[in-house]
Amino acid sequence: MELALWILTIIWIAGIPVGVFAFVHAALQRADAFTAVDKLNKLAWMGITGAAALVLIFSVQGPYTIIWIAGLIASLVYLVDVRPKVKEIQGRSW
Numbered sequence: 713m714e715l716a717l718w719i720l721t722i723i724w725i726a727g728i729p730v731g732v733f734a735f736v737h738a739a740l741q742r743a744d745a746f747t748a749v750d751k752l753n754k755l756a757w758m759g760i761t762g763a764a765a766l767v768l769i770f771s772v773q774g775p776y777t778i779i780w781i782a783g784l785i786a787s788l789v790y791l792v793d794v795r796p797k798v799k800e801i802q803g804r805s806w
Contacts, residue, residue, distance in 0.1 A: 724774040727784045731765035734787040734795075741798050749797040757794060760786050 738761050743754040767783035
């Protein structure tokens with residue numbers, strides 16, 4: 713296998729727990745925390761991260777499709793932008 717193929721395979725496998733974690737985290741948060749930080753509501757983020765997790769899990773072609781990349785980006789946007797603000801407003805340390 714080429715190095716590029718190995719790297720893409722690692723990204724593909726690592727993307728699955730990222731998507732699942734984003735969905736589970738969104739599901740466990742209080743609904744009012746999302747609106748308190750001026751983000752989409754909880755159901756919207758659960759829908760976005762849930763759809764992203766499903767795409768990441770069931771994508772047969774891996775990171776070679778635009779929908780897979782969109783799913784990973786959606787999960788990463790939640791984890792990098794929304795999660796820290798929700799965590800800060802709730803005062804949780806995990």
